[in-house]
Amino acid sequence: MSETNFVIEMKGITKEFGTFKANDNINLQLKKGEIHALLGENGAGKSTLMNILSGLLEPTSGKILIDGKEVTINSPGMANKLGIGMVHQHFMLVKKFTVTENIILGSEPNKAGVLDQKTAQQSIKELSEKYGLLVNPASKIESISVGMEQRVEILKTLYRGAEILIFDEPTAVLTPQEINELMQIMKALTNEGKSIILITHKLDEIKEVADRCTVIRRGKSIDTVNVSTTSQQELADMMVGRSVSFKTEKKEAYPKEVVLSVENIVVKEGRGLEAVKSLSLEVRAGEILGIAGIDGNGQSELIQAITGLTKTESGKIKLNGKEIQNNTPRNITENGLGHIPEDRHKYGLILPMSLEENIAIQTYYKKPLSNKGFLNPKEIKEYAKKLIEEFDVRTQSETVPASALSGGNQQKAIIAREIDRNPSLLIAAQPTRGLDVGAIEYIHKRLIEQRDNGKAVLLMSFELDEILNVSDRIAVMYEGNIVAIVEPKETTQQELGLLMAGSSLEKARAAVEKELGKEPTHVE
């Protein structure tokens, strides 16, 4: 095979940030018309590598060849010219602009500086028909679905004549149905001769669409394999560097008395609209209740209301039989609540403060950590050291700022702080967001351990795998309400996906049954 068979070759790419090597001599070869997966844990250096390819970062050393010719990609504009387009994980879309404006931005058709919207809409229409990317060119981004936002991102690259498309964790924000659609779109793109690099840490996606897969671990390229002849287990082991187990081990649940009961609560979001609409639920001791739903359906507001971070307009929240709605967070906490917040940087930790201070921050005002209003630094240090040891928080010392820890270890520190207070209800919101397989395994084990110790656990997550694996019951939230409560054993990802999109349980069940044995059809 001669060199020119590759549309892209990255040879010996190294990128250093100070003394830290994010990429260490990485090699990647992309064939024309293939879907090439780039697999690695968080922080393995996938995004760095792709930012180099798309001109956002400059490599410290190494070569990039396109169609066998060496090139220097020093700006995103240059990458565009070379036919490389990136579909970013966090969409690079201007919310207040229309679909058309977002697509043409930077290469606008114009007559003497005046925008030519007609020509633009025409060429967008042609592109979207050619590749089956349904969008409404005149809609504003803020009013369209996440799936359509992603199609706009894809159209942006195609509009610029991209031949090579990079998808950065494209399924993180999509429902299962939208993921199916995306897979179809990717196949359609390669059929038209485009080449695709798919960055992901989801193995089933790789198995479904990718032809080859390059595995990266700690900044180094480990191997490139053919997907059809490699099992998921092999891929996972290569990615993590040891043998990992997928299935979360857990025993039967034995739910006892009700610990948390929420009765008809209404919560408003920042702009004054009702985010939670007369919602009721119960969590019992010894069970994990999972809350599934697409981001923005009131889950965050529900949890903020229970934890006292936002106002409850009406309804009752009872924790251990005591009404806690509109109580202060400290009162609620002392009444037996542990909270692993959704945004660990904003609500979970004070990043510039030391790890020991962060660990002590829920109990610093009590003996022995303080006495008559004065902190007791020695006790705080002892306490922090004890928890760091017990919960295996990997850190240089307890005095480093919380920001110096990796995401997984930050999360472990929060879990240590919350669980050690022995709360009767533990709320875990998105506890594994952005974490890698190893850390996820650990956190799931801890949540189940809480349950087995007779505590109630409320788990909110956008990851269906996590919900299905860890929960004992699943409540699906849609537009501020719980639309269904199902048992993990009796449901499927597909059914949950339909419920999350607002379908009723009967309809979802019927639809899933109809789909069985059939290829998933293209739904819009």
Next chain:
Amino acid sequence: MDIINVLQLVFSSALVYSAPLILTALGGTFSERSGIVNVGLEGIMVMGAFSSVVFNLTFASQLGNWTPWVGVVVGGLIGILFSLIHAVATINLRADHIISGTVINLMAPALAVFLTRVLYDGRGQTDIISENFGKANIPLLEKIPVLGPIFFRGTSAPAFVGIAIAVLCWFVLFKTRFGLRLRAVGEHPQAADTLGINVYMTKYAGVLLSGLLGGMGGAIQAQAISLNFSASTIAGQGFIAMAAMIFGKWNPLGAMGAAIFFGFAQSLSVIGNYIPIIQDVPSVWLQVAPYLITIIVLVGVIGKSEGPAANGKTYIKSK
């Protein structure tokens, strides 16, 4: 006075006072649409006012009637130079936008009064200019029956120029490539960057345009209203223009409308005596009115008015 005369007086005075506000509010709109908060508009107006008066006093004998108009251009150019400080500080040096703007507001009057003392024998204010904008009749339009005399006779020429510029700014902001890119940079600079738009240059364009228009606004204030330069020539007009920009929802036409409203409020203290309903209100209330109205409007509006998403945030390009 009959009703036509009263209306004529109200409209022309409102326009005289709104002309500086219109231009400065448009300037603020460009700056903030590019994501740079410019509280330094007040200082920029001071420099525009000062430079135009110095120019006017120096060249009035050569340029005659055209002096104030050229003075406005001079004020605009000086405004650009002064806004460059804000641009360098906020875009390149990543300074806090409010701090940098405050520095400009503190520096400009000090510098201008100091230079006045140096140039004019130690006096804290300049002489009265001989060539000012005065009152003008708009050709053709003034002949319209009833409306002509009310709106277009004995009125402020700079205000009509300002209205025309506002329409032009609206067109530039919403219908041209430059405008689309400027707005994109103010909303989501990273998105603009990934599409090959030069974020820093675009922000410079926004800030320098605010310098140009703010300087012009200051020059109009000095040459149409105060007619000389002193420390009190610009007394909060830059901040009122900012309020007009917010009230106008960062839209040039909205900002223009709000500026005319605030101009009307400012003119009240001058014309209050002639308007039947309010002529008995003590004049001190009418003098306070524009500032009071500004505060009330901002308190009522600011929560609902949503500015550019990345306004006031420093954009750092990763290397």
